[in-house]
Amino acid sequence: MISTAPKPSEVIVPPQRHYLNAGYGVKSWLLTTDHKRIGLLYLASITLFFFLGGAFATIIRLELATPAGDLVSSENYNKFFTMHGVVMIFFFLIPSVPAVLGNFLIPLMIGAKDVAFPRLNLLSWYVYNIGAIITLYAIIAGGVDTGWTFYAPLSTTYSNTNVMATGVGIFITGFSSILTGLNFIVTIHTLRAPGLTWLKMPLFLWAHYATSLIQVLGTPVIAITILLLAFERAVHVGIFDPALGGDPVLFQHLFWFYSHPAVYIMILPSMGIVSEIVATFVRKNIFGYKFIAFSSIAIAVFGFLVWGHHMFVSSQSVYAGMVFSFLSMAVAIPSAVKVFNWTATLYKSSVSYQTPMLYAFGFIGLFTIGGLTGLFLAALGFDVHVHDTYFVVAHFHYIMVGGAIMGYLGGLHYWWPKISGRMYPEGWAKLGVLTIFVGFNLTFFPQFLLGYMGMPRRYHAYSEEFQVLNVMSSAGASILAVGYLLPMIYLIWSMRYGPVASANPWPSTGLEWRTSSPPPPENFEKTPVVTWHAYEFKPRDQAEIVGEF
Amino acid sequence: MAESHAATVEGSGPSTTALAHHFEDMEQQREAGTLGMWVFLITEIMFFGGMFLAYTLYRSKYPDEFARGSRELSILLGGINTVVLIGSSLTMAMAVHSAQTGNRKKLIGFLAVTLLLGLTFLGIKAVEYTEKFEHHHFPGVNFKLGEHSETASQVAQKPDGAAAQPQAQKPVLDSKRVQLFFWIYFAMTGMHALHMIIGAGALSFLIYYSRKGRYTPEYYAPVELTGLYWHFVDIVWIFLFPLLYLLGLHE
Numbered sequence: 001m002i003s004t005a006p007k008p009s010e011v012i013v014p015p016q017r018h019y020l021n022a023g024y025g026v027k028s029w030l031l032t033t034d035h036k037r038i039g040l041l042y043l044a045s046i047t048l049f050f051f052l053g054g055a056f057a058t059i060i061r062l063e064l065a066t067p068a069g070d071l072v073s074s075e076n077y078n079k080f081f082t083m084h085g086v087v088m089i090f091f092f093l094i095p096s097v098p099a100v101l102g103n104f105l106i107p108l109m110i111g112a113k114d115v116a117f118p119r120l121n122l123l124s125w126y127v128y129n130i131g132a133i134i135t136l137y138a139i140i141a142g143g144v145d146t147g148w149t150f151y152a153p154l155s156t157t158y159s160n161t162n163v164m165a166t167g168v169g170i171f172i173t174g175f176s177s178i179l180t181g182l183n184f185i186v187t188i189h190t191l192r193a194p195g196l197t198w199l200k201m202p203l204f205l206w207a208h209y210a211t212s213l214i215q216v217l218g219t220p221v222i223a224i225t226i227l228l229l230a231f232e233r234a235v236h237v238g239i240f241d242p243a244l245g246g247d248p249v250l251f252q253h254l255f256w257f258y259s260h261p262a263v264y265i266m267i268l269p270s271m272g273i274v275s276e277i278v279a280t281f282v283r284k285n286i287f288g289y290k291f292i293a294f295s296s297i298a299i300a301v302f303g304f305l306v307w308g309h310h311m312f313v314s315s316q317s318v319y320a321g322m323v324f325s326f327l328s329m330a331v332a333i334p335s336a337v338k339v340f341n342w343t344a345t346l347y348k349s350s351v352s353y354q355t356p357m358l359y360a361f362g363f364i365g366l367f368t369i370g371g372l373t374g375l376f377l378a379a380l381g382f383d384v385h386v387h388d389t390y391f392v393v394a395h396f397h398y399i400m401v402g403g404a405i406m407g408y409l410g411g412l413h414y415w416w417p418k419i420s421g422r423m424y425p426e427g428w429a430k431l432g433v434l435t436i437f438v439g440f441n442l443t444f445f446p447q448f449l450l451g452y453m454g455m456p457r458r459y460h461a462y463s464e465e466f467q468v469l470n471v472m473s474s475a476g477a478s479i480l481a482v483g484y485l486l487p488m489i490y491l492i493w494s495m496r497y498g499p500v501a502s503a504n505p506w507p508s509t510g511l512e513w514r515t516s517s518p519p520p521p522e523n524f525e526k527t528p529v530v531t532w533h534a535y536e537f538k539p540r541d542q543a544e545i546v547g548e549f
Numbered sequence: 550m551a552e553s554h555a556a557t558v559e560g561s562g563p564s565t566t567a568l569a570h571h572f573e574d575m576e577q578q579r580e581a582g583t584l585g586m587w588v589f590l591i592t593e594i595m596f597f598g599g600m601f602l603a604y605t606l607y608r609s610k611y612p613d614e615f616a617r618g619s620r621e622l623s624i625l626l627g628g629i630n631t632v633v634l635i636g637s638s639l640t641m642a643m644a645v646h647s648a649q650t651g652n653r654k655k656l657i658g659f660l661a662v663t664l665l666l667g668l669t670f671l672g673i674k675a676v677e678y679t680e681k682f683e684h685h686h687f688p689g690v691n692f693k694l695g696e697h698s699e700t701a702s703q704v705a706q707k708p709d710g711a712a713a714q715p716q717a718q719k720p721v722l723d724s725k726r727v728q729l730f731f732w733i734y735f736a737m738t739g740m741h742a743l744h745m746i747i748g749a750g751a752l753s754f755l756i757y758y759s760r761k762g763r764y765t766p767e768y769y770a771p772v773e774l775t776g777l778y779w780h781f782v783d784i785v786w787i788f789l790f791p792l793l794y795l796l797g798l799h800e
């Protein structure tokens with residue numbers, strides 16, 4: 001039940017004119033420069049890739065239900081886990097929250113009419129899709145088998161699968177990520193409404209600002225790396241293959257210089273979502289606002305200094321290993337700062353247990369497990385023991401699926417009334433979040449045990465003693481699949497049949513809730529002037545919000 | 550950059566109609582455009598940074614081979630190109646100044662000279678590349694160094710077993726590592742040349758619209774932003790020239 005259902009006397013009427021009915025037809029969508037519509041275009045694209053990546057995961061879990069490699073050959077298995085990784089990371093997780101919710105919300109949250117460069121924003125969606133189509137071609141033409149990490153010289157010389165097309169696809173899609181990051185940085189710097197100082201901004205914006213920094217600083221490095229790799233593969237001259245005089249570990253350094261911070265591209269925006277949800281559903285100013293805000297920046301900065309923890313056993317010197325080990329543990333501090341501050345916000349508060357809040361709880365719990373096991377892996381000795389085992393697989397799925405996707409779905413539910421103008425069905429949504437939570441833990445917790453026992457990742461067969469835990473994992477995966485299908489079905493259903501949402505259904509304090517649901521094309525009737533802090537709530541019995549404009 | 554150009558298309562005339570609908574005023578629009586360009590240039594630094602890293606790594610690993618490869622490059626042509634580019638940066642700055650002061654004739658003139666210098670650079674670069682291909686200095690199966698140099702494979706072929714006692718002054722060079730130098734040379738200068746071509750395109754665009762009188766002292770952001778880009782590309786070359794061409798000198 002929504003805590004602030006409208007008083008019986010007032011009936012919610014949807015706005016006459018809003019961004020969804022501002023124009024009809026394919027052209028009004030494909031040529032739109034409205035950040036809200038572009039957010040929805042991205043939503044459609046990445047949802048497709050999410051389920052494609054999920055299909056690959058299904059094949060992997062089916063194969064691993066039995067110890068023998070009986071469903072797919074080892075060559076095909078290599079392809080399936082590679083394509084699962086490529087699709088999920090580059091085509092779903094990286095764009096997920098920023099390109100969908102960030103696009104939709106950042107201008108609304110700062111009281112602007114649009115992002116700074118609306119055309120570049122639309123261009124980024126097209127660039128994403130061009131890269132996506134090329135990658136789809138690579139998949140259909142027979143796939144790629146190098147692992148999503150594309151280590152040389154396997155990728156440059158020995159693999160005879162579609163490394164080239166996949167690389168080109170990822171290279172192109174990288175530019176959509178750069179464009180999004182660039183747009184957000186400039187938007188947040190230059191388009192904030194009068195009165196909205198940096199320290200009055202919602203934490204969602206701080207998180208996205210930090211994310212954009214990583215996108216802008218990291219993505220060009222993976223771009224040049226892929227480019228050099230592609231040339232090396234094409235003309236057999238280059239700098240990575242030892243047969244050509246090169247150094248394959250250089251590739252690993254360049255790759256992880258981007259790909260470790262990329263983890264923060266995936267998780268930081270979800271952390272921003274959790275901050276918004278926690279504040280709203282306990283109706284309290286968030287505890288330690290400045291700490292949460294600056295911890296996002298700290299994560300973005302320190303995240304660039306820890307990539308070497310992926311090379312503890314790849315010829316990196318012991319001293320470098322020690323430094324990277326220390327720095328990797330240090331980067332846990334800003335993450336822990338966030339978790340502690342959310343928990344402190346919850347302390348002695350009364351919580352409304354609605355779906356977005358349940359997702360936020362899921363995020364906090366699962367991210368904590370993922371983060372703590374990350375500390376295990378940052379320890380040199382332990383890492384050597386579990387390197388390339390299922391322990392690592394479980395760890396990063398707790399961060400990316402348990403963390404990032406929980407946050408993404410929580411945010412999607414939280415802002416769904418704003419996006420669609422309709423409420424989602426609360427009962428179904430609660431069932432969904434519960435299914436996901438149970439399914440997720442059943443899928444991935446056994447993998448910690450498997451890894452600790454020594455089961456290596458990336459093999460399609462394993463020894464008998466691992467079967468019980470693998471069957472548990474596969475069973476969990478099928479529950480998880482149901483859990484992910486549920487929101488897709490009821491959210492689409494609610495667009496037509498859900499109850500009409502008010503402008504501020506929860507209610508919350510953010511600027512995005514001070515315009516109609518869905519918002520008009522220009523976002524606000526008149527430019528707002530911000531006089532309140534991001535999370536200035538009135539007591540619970542007073543439903544209205546602080547600081548009308 | 551493209552965005553600020555595009556912003557002008559919406560308005561029919563210069564000055565205030567060049568304001569895109571989502572900005573409050575020209576000042577905000579200019580600020581956004583400039584910051585956007587700076588952020589873009591930072592991404593460029595990171596992009597070239599990957600290659601500079603590879604350069605640093607292999608140069609410190611194989612200093613002799615890098616010096617050997619470097620000696621094959623023409624300091625004269627590289628030097629002329631350096632002067633040409635620095636000159637073009639000057640004329641670009643003058644073009645921005647002319648736009649600021651609203652001198653359309655001078656604006657078009659300086660833009661044209663800048664473009665001409667940019668094309669001169671690319672022309673000389675093309676001569677250099679052709680020469681490299683003719684001398685088999687492009688890495689790959691056809692790669693070979695000049696007669697006077699000794700690579701490991703050539704030394705090994707000598708019947709008198711000179712390979713066993715290489716002279717102290719002349720270290721045995723690994724041809725693969727010299728190829729690495731040339732590969733990095735082609736990657737870096739090639740990427741730089743690509744940026745020059747894009748810059749030349751932007752300049753042509755500016756010349757076209759300057760002739761139409763689009764830029765005024767109130768609205769000349771595209772000129773200013775292209776200038777920033779052009780200077781950046783020049784600076785990259787200022788790093789590339791000593792790193793690639795002048796290595797062989799210290800002997």
Ligand SMILES: [Cu+2]
Binds near residue numbers: 306
């Ligand atoms: Cu990492």
